[in-house]
Amino acid sequence: MKVAIVHDWLTTYAGSEKVLEQMLELFPEADLFSTVDFLSGSERQFLRGKEVHTSFIQKLPLAKKKYRQYLPLMPMAVEQFDLSPYDLILSSSHAVSKGVITGPNQLHISYVHSPIRYAWDLQHQYLKESGLQKGLKGMAAKWMLSKIRMWDYRTSNGVDYFIANSGFISSRIWKVYRRESQVIYPPANVSAFAYQEEKDDFYLTASRMVPYKKMDLIVEAFSKMPDKQLVVIGDGPEMEKVRQRAGSNVQILGYQEDEVLIERMQRAKAFVFAAEEDFGITVVEAQACGTPVIAYGKGGSLETIQGLDSPNPTGVFFEEQSVGSIIAGVQRFEAEGRRISPEQCRRNAMSFTPDAFKRNLKDFIDAKLAVKSASRLRSTDLEIPQVL
Template sequence: MKIAIVHDWLVTYAGAERVLASLINIWPEADLFSVIDFLSDQDRAQLGGKVAKTTFIQRLPKAKTKYQRYLPLMPMAIEQLDLSGYDLIISSSHAVAKGVLCGPDQLHVSYVHSPIRYAWDLQHQYLKEANLSTGLRGKVARMILHYMRMWDQRTAAGVDDFIANSHFIGARITKAYRRESTVIYPPVDTRGFALQEHKQDYYFTASRMVPYKRMPMIIEAFAAMPNKRLVVIGDGPEMEKAKAAAANAPNVTLLGYQPFAVLQEHMSNARAFVFAAEEDFGISPVEAQACGTPVIAFAKGGVVETVCGLDHPQPTGVLYPEQSVASLMAAIETFEINGSRITAQACRNNAERFSEARFELEMRQFVETRLTAARQSRQPAHTRPIQIAPTLVSSDLSARVVPIKSV
């Protein structure tokens, strides 16, 4: 059996690429396809050294750094990948990967991180953050996104089975494509984080400094609570806003980008991990719990499935209702009052629900079950094995045989 794995684009090694690495670990013989592939040698090692077969966008000017400008061309590009010789196609998609062309004798299973966020329910937020809400450029952007939505919905018909990375994304799939999905949570390297029972007296957050992560908001909340210490790791476009928010807050320490070992140390020793984003799944809160560190998080998105709030018998954190300074401050006060109810071991046990081994087992079983069903459905009716319906026989020998169900 020939297997193809399709990914949107390969530029950095982040959450979606961790899923891809596990898929390759399950099916190491698979061929890899992507719109572009500019991974570093270090990142490629995580994928077993595989190099993707790419599209014409790979050769366009500045495709490595400005690839998102080519989004309008990506539907056409992904459809040019020739997968006609493959029996099984697995797409890992948050943009266009699920749109590959396939035939009736091929099984296409799509693991969806999200339907195209900026084309569906988050369109207005993205346009605002990109300063495209008004003007000619804004009108052009809306036209492009309208086209992307139509293409995205149409190509959903080419997918045999959808897998969502959370129930939150499963609801998006239903809304966008009118299709059901199976939830298989993405893999988290829980083995890379050791349980730390004893904590130090500081709070911790780490993320890319991009608008939806709300990092300046977290800093503003701690600036208003000078008796509570916050350590921040991360860099990105919002770094200057973060620095401005921390300018008059000596209790806030900005470390910028740091290697994994430094992040791991601070996460393990923190009193709690603070999270303010609306994520599809959210790997960082699970990594924090793997260290035995409680999580204080905005109660929307995948995090409500990965963090057990105070209403749970074994809580692992505090969930707050609004992305606001006041709501976060109230959550921190709630945590300090109820923190003794949250144990490091409970956090670790909860994190193990999202391990790499669990993901790989569930993915393999799902695909093998679908392959078996697909093979049986393609068999001519006269060659299929006859299935005898089980029966119930009464203890009264004169009673008739009652079938449980008909064939």
């Protein structure tokens, strides 16, 4: 069986790349396709030397830094991949890779991290944060997103089976494609995040500093609670905005290697998370360290954290992405957090191991391959009447 794995773009080693890593372990002989490949030498080890087949976007001007600006060309780019020699196509998609062209004798299974966020329910947030609500540029962006929505919906018919990375994304898949999907939670490398029971008197948040992560709100909330210490790890375009809102009780470390992140996660009183994520691997990693989570109660967090209404809670939810709501969440944690045990946090995180992901993914693919094989056998058994 020949297998092709298609990924949106390879520019960093983050959540979707951790899923890709496990797919490559499951199918080590598979060929890999991506619109672009700009991984640095230190980040591409998970590919294990595998050649990446890229699209024409790889060679366009400034593609390394501005690849996202070529989004209007990406549907055409993935459609140019010739996947006709392959029996199984496995796409890992949060943008365009699910739109590859396949034939009736091929099996296409798409693992969806999310339908294209900025083209569907997060379009208005994207346009607002990008300053594209008005003017000619705004009109052009809205037209482009409209075209991408039409393409995205049409190409959903080319997927035989959908896998969603959470129940939250399964609901999105049904909303935009009207297709059923199987939930298989993505892997978290919990073995790298060692358990530690003893905690210090500080809170931690860590993320890329991009608008939807709401790091600025977390920093502002703690700046209004000067008796509480916050450590911030991460970098990105929102860094200056975050720095401007930081009080003297907020320590901003910027980008840090995994060793520093893990050490702070192990020691933190709680991990604070304000994004509406599809899944949210960092909250699982924090729990693997035995660290409770204070999180925005929407999206994938509701599936990875056990709230205070659970018999075995691992965290506290706050209701809104606002400074006041974050403060209320921290205050509730300090009042009721004694009900959360480090052991239960670790136990909850162990539900999301790479082995569990690979086992569930393999079982799903094997079952669908069996269905495909049985269908082929039935079709060859059909009698074709002769025309006299």
